[in-house]
Amino acid sequence: xxxRKQIYxxxxxxxxxxxxxxxxxxxxxxxxxxxxxQKKAILDGKGVLNNRISEYVMIRLGEIxxxxxxxKRLNMREQLIKKVExxxxxxxxxxxxxxxxxxxxxxxxxxxxxxxxxxxxxxRDDLGDPxxxxxxxxxxxxxTHAEVDEMIxxxxxxxxxxxxxFAGIGIKLIDFKxxxxxxxxxxxxxxxxxxxxLADEISPDSCRLWDRETDRKLDKDRxxxxxGDVTEAYTEVATRLGILKEATNKGTPNLSVVSxxx
Ligand code: C5P
Numbered sequence: 391x392x393x394r395k396q397i398y399x400x401x402x403x404x405x406x407x408x409x410x411x412x413x414x415x416x417x418x419x420x421x422x423x424x425x426x427x428q429k430k431a432i433l434d435g436k437g438v439l440n441n442r443i444s445e446y447v448m449i450r451l452g453e454i455x456x457x458x459x460x461x462k463r464l465n466m467r468e469q470l471i472k473k474v475e476x477x478x479x480x481x482x483x484x485x486x487x488x489x490x491x492x493x494x495x496x497x498x499x500x501x502x503x504x505x506x507x508x509x510x511x512x513x514r515d516d517l518g519d520p521x522x523x524x525x526x527x528x529x530x531x532x533x534t535h536a537e538v539d540e541m542i543x544x545x546x547x548x549x550x551x552x553x554x555x556f557a558g559i560g561i562k563l564i565d566f567k568x569x570x571x572x573x574x575x576x577x578x579x580x581x582x583x584x585x586x587x588l589a590d591e592i593s594p595d596s597c598r599l600w601d602r603e604t605d606r607k608l609d610k611d612r613x614x615x616x617x618g619d620v621t622e623a624y625t626e627v628a629t630r631l632g633i634l635k636e637a638t639n640k641g642t643p644n645l646s647v648v649s650x651x652x
Pocket of ligand 1: 596
């Protein structure tokens, strides 16, 4: 597939050395995993859909001034990104109780939260990505106070924007997970500094998306909970975003894309 040097392989993506220093190629696999990879499957076309959806979301967020690692999509499964040092935290933002929060706090799934809630989990597969407090982040030096403040501010801004974007296509944004990285930048005086930028991906793998009218799940919970029609649901999200041409046959994702640059 590629003679490029592989830098890292994750559960759903592979990172390759990019064509220029400071860049990487992010390849989206069809692999689906859940419950810390205890459950696995290959979902045909998922990587193509997530590449497109994440591209779309990153571009929209860039347009409102959120710095992101996204440079350009290269092909159906790959995008060129800026190389960053990943901050070892998963930042979760919730509007409605679901998943681990509903379970942990004994809340009924679907309960609207009084306001958006931001949580941090440590990126440690071997520990199941445990929830951590800001106190732990500071005490153990995973991120500075300024970085935590920036991540929270950016996450809430991203949440506001994405809630509106998805509402416009009849979808409720229940929650999502994002990751941030540190980018080395050279300032006007020649000194170098770190800028915190949005990294990784934003897709139905990393968000809970429910149809506004029916509460039908259009995200990875279809895989986690054996609800079936996983790629069909991702295709529905992409189609509503205007990324894919209408599926020609119901249940058959049409992965040809609406684009003038393919
Ligand atoms: O499982 P939980 O309820 O904590 O997930 C909250 C949100 O974060 C969900 O949208 C889920 O898809 C996402 N998530 C993720 N990767 C993880 C954990 C959660 O994308 N490792």
